[in-house]
Amino acid sequence: MLSVIYVSVADPGLAPADIASLVGKAQANNARDALTGALIYNGQNFMQLLEGPVARVEACLARIRADLRHNGMIEIRRRLIDEREFAAFSMLYSPLFRDHDADLSRLAARGALDAQDGRLMTNFLALGRAGGA
Numbered sequence: 130m131l132s133v134i135y136v137s138v139a140d141p142g143l144a145p146a147d148i149a150s151l152v153g154k155a156q157a158n159n160a161r162d163a164l165t166g167a168l169i170y171n172g173q174n175f176m177q178l179l180e181g182p183v184a185r186v187e188a189c190l191a192r193i194r195a196d197l198r199h200n201g202m203i204e205i206r207r208r209l210i211d212e213r214e215f216a217a218f219s220m221l222y223s224p225l226f227r228d229h230d231a232d233l234s235r236l237a238a239r240g241a242l243d244a245q246d247g248r249l250m251t252n253f254l255a256l257g258r259a260g261g262a
């Protein structure tokens with residue numbers, strides 16, 4: 130399987146209802162496509178982890194890349210995996226992740242992981258374990 134994490138810049142016009150419908154659609158599609166993952170949003174940037182069968186992840190990323198609700202998608206981690214990190218979630222959306230709003234903005238502006246991102250990434254990946262999978 131393939132696991133990809135990317136960051137992007139959200140359309141500033143997005144309202145809470147837009148995020149809710151985006152997440153609902155992602156969850157329905159991903160359940161159909163055997164994809165799992167997580168999404169966070171700080172009002173300006175998205176970070177998403179998407180994992181599953183290689184071809185399905187690539188196809189989904191191509192759709193997401195073309196989506197006008199965000200732009201400037203940059204992959205910050207891509208790896209082949211044996212086990213999913215978000216097995217219990219078609220697409221976890223965590224509004225409780227606001228502690229890291231500034232960290233996510235800095236990461237998205239920089240466009241690459243560095244040592245400063247350790248806590249952000251650890252806490253993001255820990256969301257998957259909270260599902261008890």
Ligand SMILES: Cc1cc2nc3c(=O)[nH]c(=O)nc-3n(C[C@H](O)[C@H](O)[C@H](O)COP(=O)(O)O)c2cc1C
Binds near residue numbers: 158179220
């Ligand atoms: C930040 C972001 C994350 C998204 N995540 C997913 C996703 O995990 N799965 C998915 O199918 N679509 C996701 N989408 C939506 C896709 O871009 C696209 O609108 C959708 O897959 C089209 O589905 P449809 O062909 O069923 O209408 C996301 C869009 C954005 C902007």
